Amino acid sequence: EDQVTQSPEALRLQEGESSSLNCSYTVSGLRGLFWYRQDPGKGPEFLFTLYSAGEEKEKERLKATLTKKESFLHITAPKPEDSATYLCAVQAGTALIFGKGTTLSVSS
Amino acid sequence: DVKVTQSSRYLVKRTGEKVFLECVQDMDHENMFWYRQDPGLGLRLIYFSYDVKMKEKGDIPEGYSVSREKKERFSLILESASTNQTSMYLCASSPGTVNYEQYFGPGTRLTVT
Numbered sequence: 004e005d006q007v008t009q010s011p012e013a014l015r016l017q018e019g020e021s022s023s024l025n026c027s028y029t030v031s032g033l034r035g036l037f038w039y040r041q042d043p044g045k046g047p048e049f050l051f052t053l054y055s056a057g058e059e060k061e062k063e064r065l066k067a068t069l070t071k072k073e074s075f076l077h078i079t080a081p082k083p084e085d086s087a088t089y090l091c092a093v094q095a096g097t098a099l100i101f102g103k104g105t106t107l108s109v110s111s
Numbered sequence: 112d113v114k115v116t117q118s119s120r121y122l123v124k125r126t127g128e129k130v131f132l133e134c135v136q137d138m139d140h141e142n143m144f145w146y147r148q149d150p151g152l153g154l155r156l157i158y159f160s161y162d163v164k165m166k167e168k169g170d171i172p173e174g175y176s177v178s179r180e181k182k183e184r185f186s187l188i189l190e191s192a193s194t195n196q197t198s199m200y201l202c203a204s205s206p207g208t209v210n211y212e213q214y215f216g217p218g219t220r221l222t223v224t
Contacts, residue, residue: 035211046115046201046215047154090154094211098144098169103153 005030005095009102016081016109024076024105026091034094036074038067041088041104050089081109114138115216117202123222130189132219134202140214141207143185145169145177147198148218154201160185192223 008027016022028036035054039047051060053069060067064085066077076089088106092099118133136143144159146169156169158177166177174196178186185204189196199220203213 037212039215044218044220046203046218049212049214052212092154098156098159099211099213101154103151 005093005100007091007093007100007102009089009091009105011105012103013106014108016078016107018082018109018111019080021077021079021081023078024089024107026074026076026102027072028074028091028093029072030093030095030100036069036094037092037099038065038074038076039090039092041090043088047090078107081107083109083111085109115202115204115214117200117216117219119219120217121220121222123224124189124192125224126193128189128192128223130192130221130223132187132189132200132202132221134185134187134204134216135183136185136204136214137183138204138206138214139182140204141182142205142213143179144203144205144213145175145185145187146201146203147171148201149198157187192221194223197221197223 006029010025038050041047051067056071058069064079068075086109088104090104092101115136145157146154148154160166160179176188199218201218202216205213
């Protein structure tokens with residue numbers, strides 16, 4: 004069964020304290036892994052797509068990496084405005100299977 | 112920029128009412144999706160459509176139906192609203208077979224009383 008597990012469920016950081024979020028997946032034939040950011044009361048905002056192991060993508064303080072079994076979202080020197088829920092999803096046919104997300108809180 | 116709009120941000124309906132949620136995308140995307148999002152359960156797929164007048168059931172289609180008469184518009188219908196359908200409803204669209212990233216609308220917070 005295709006499955007996506009994200010950890011930790013919640014993460015509290017001080018401003019400038021770098022860390023990583025984990026997304027473990029099991030899927031028969033990965034066709035794409037996606038990261039989204041979701042602010043409270045809003046729809047998810049697309050961040051990255053990764054297609055093959057070893058691939059990396061960067062955007063500002065965020066860097067996503069992919070292995071054969073998991074993906075990491077590295078946050079370097081986070082700021083309070085990075086506080087949000089980060090969702091990971093994998094492609095299964097036309098639809099995406101989402102993890103339950105990691106809620107990140109960054110305090111100044 | 113891709114834009115996905117939903118007809119209402121907040122909606123309050125009574126048990127037994129027929130409810131229509133509308134979604135429009137402006138990027139000529141083939142695929143459109145309806146999800147519901149609940150605390151602790153994450154995003155769950157209700158229905159999706161890969162072409163006009165075509166639809167496929169997702170993981171939780173019971174109690175819902177959909178309509179796609181035009182490429183840019185995808186409607187979710189709650190035939191007889193129940194309190195367990197109180198949720199955040201999210202619409203998304205994606206291009207055809209090359210890129211699968213989905214672009215989401217702002218969501219509709221539906222409360223059924």
